Amino acid sequence: MTESITGQAGQPPTEAVVELLGMLGYGELLAFERMAADARLAPDLHRRAVLCEMAAAEIGSYRRLAARLTELGADPEQAMQPYVSPLQAYHDRTEPRDWLEALTKAYVGDSVADDFTREVAAFLGVRDRELVREVLHDSRYAEFAAAEIRSEIDADPKLANRLSIWARRLVGEGLSQAQWVAAARPALATLILTGAADREGVPALLKRLTQAHGARMTAVGLNN
Amino acid sequence: MTESITGQAGQPPTEAVVELLGMLGYGELLAFERMAADARLAPDLHRRAVLCEMAAAEIGSYRRLAARLTELGADPEQAMQPYVSPLQAYHDRTEPRDWLEALTKAYVGDSVADDFTREVAAFLGVRDRELVREVLHDSRYAEFAAAEIRSEIDADPKLANRLSIWARRLVGEGLSQAQWVAAARPALATLILTGAADREGVPALLKRLTQAHGARMTAVGLNN
Numbered sequence: 051m052t053e054s055i056t057g058q059a060g061q062p063p064t065e066a067v068v069e070l071l072g073m074l075g076y077g078e079l080l081a082f083e084r085m086a087a088d089a090r091l092a093p094d095l096h097r098r099a100v101l102c103e104m105a106a107a108e109i110g111s112y113r114r115l116a117a118r119l120t121e122l123g124a125d126p127e128q129a130m131q132p133y134v135s136p137l138q139a140y141h142d143r144t145e146p147r148d149w150l151e152a153l154t155k156a157y158v159g160d161s162v163a164d165d166f167t168r169e170v171a172a173f174l175g176v177r178d179r180e181l182v183r184e185v186l187h188d189s190r191y192a193e194f195a196a197a198e199i200r201s202e203i204d205a206d207p208k209l210a211n212r213l214s215i216w217a218r219r220l221v222g223e224g225l226s227q228a229q230w231v232a233a234a235r236p237a238l239a240t241l242i243l244t245g246a247a248d249r250e251g252v253p254a255l256l257k258r259l260t261q262a263h264g265a266r267m268t269a270v271g272l273n274n
Numbered sequence: 275m276t277e278s279i280t281g282q283a284g285q286p287p288t289e290a291v292v293e294l295l296g297m298l299g300y301g302e303l304l305a306f307e308r309m310a311a312d313a314r315l316a317p318d319l320h321r322r323a324v325l326c327e328m329a330a331a332e333i334g335s336y337r338r339l340a341a342r343l344t345e346l347g348a349d350p351e352q353a354m355q356p357y358v359s360p361l362q363a364y365h366d367r368t369e370p371r372d373w374l375e376a377l378t379k380a381y382v383g384d385s386v387a388d389d390f391t392r393e394v395a396a397f398l399g400v401r402d403r404e405l406v407r408e409v410l411h412d413s414r415y416a417e418f419a420a421a422e423i424r425s426e427i428d429a430d431p432k433l434a435n436r437l438s439i440w441a442r443r444l445v446g447e448g449l450s451q452a453q454w455v456a457a458a459r460p461a462l463a464t465l466i467l468t469g470a471a472d473r474e475g476v477p478a479l480l481k482r483l484t485q486a487h488g489a490r491m492t493a494v495g496l497n498n
Binding site: 076079082083086087089090094095096098099102103105106108109110112113116126127130131134 | 300303306307310311313314318319320322323326327329330332333334336337340350351354355358
């Protein structure tokens with residue numbers, strides 16, 4: 051019940067909320083396109099169909115975020131625009147070469163992004179907080195990806211090394227783009243810094259994110 | 275009411291229905307993947323989001339076809355498998371180089387495929403006939419594509435020639451793969467030939483398809 055401290059009075063500025071929802075909305079569009087592209091790497095039709103179905107689910111989330119942006123008086127396209135270039139840069143630099151790299155990217159990247167989003171949701175007013183939590187990636191994809199990675203590593207333990215290096219590269223590229231976004235979007239950066247400071251502070255937030263990431267890596271047989 | 279002649283007694287063999295639904299199911303998966311890939315060619319975020327949303331709708335259709343295949347005692351993956359190679363060949367040979375080629379491909383190709391599917395639906399039992407008619411491509415995509423093509427040709431009439439050549443190539447490649455499918459899937463080919471013969475015959479069916487295609491070309495400023 052500690053969340054009730056972000057009451058009506060403590061609502062974050064609309065500008066920051068628009069920046070956050072714009073980032074998440076564009077993230078959904080990209081996640082959709084990426085899963086759809088990954089589907090083509092799938093080794094069989096069953097896995098390919100599963101991925102297509104999961105990709106389609108992202109569009110429902112996108113639609114809800116776009117509707118909320120419009121309601122807040124923002125143009126969804128304009129709100130998403132600032133994130134096109136940094137997110138594109140991340141994806142250009144981390145183009146998976148095969149099915150397992152694609153799954154690892156989804157498992158590692160989407161999960162860190164979701165953990166971060168869940169933390170930031172706590173800094174929002176009730177309504178946006180609920181919306182943001184509801185549009186987090188469908189955990190079925192992470193579970194599906196984790197099961198595939200684990201079974202492939204079991205079958206061929208040498209894979210663990212290559213995929214661990216790949217995962218570290220994903221995190222490094224992700225952090226580099228996140229810093230770019232933080233510098234370019236001061237309202238959003240302030241929302242996060244203030245929100246974290248009101249609680250246990252930024253270092254505690256980063257520590258939680260890092261620990262969860264480490265636990266996920268270990269769970270599928272990868273190392274940090 | 276002439277459709278009632280395909281009563282319970284005149285039900286086509288399950289084998290042929292499975293071959294048809296398998297083809298349509300795989301077509302939906304491919305249409306989804308293709309629209310999702312086309313979205314990346316969109317000139318702005320608004321058009322990109324529209325395309326992603328329309329792509330996602332195809333997955334609902336895929337799911338219904340897969341469910342019906344299972345109900346008929348078929349494995350959806352196995353039913354779709356024979357179409358992977360010919361449909362892939364078609365798409366590999368008609369990879370759009372830009373946004374307008376992508377839209378023309380969707381407008382021309384999906385519409386011919388839908389007209390054909392609508393004709394074949396008449397040869398099925400009531401239940402499958404309704405399912406097949408319901409999973410035809412969302413006409414919003416064809417309308418969206420037609421409006422875009424028309425306005426681009428209005429702005430630059432020289433485009434009409436290039437896109438007309440492109441459309442003819444699409445039809446030629448499509449027919450070539452359709453012949454391959456007809457030869458490899460005798461139950462499906464028999465369903466179509468018998469169904470057409472029971473009505474006005476295959477030449478009349480082909481004439482209707484050709485006329486509708488010609489009218490669509492003219493409607494957006496392209497020529498046959």
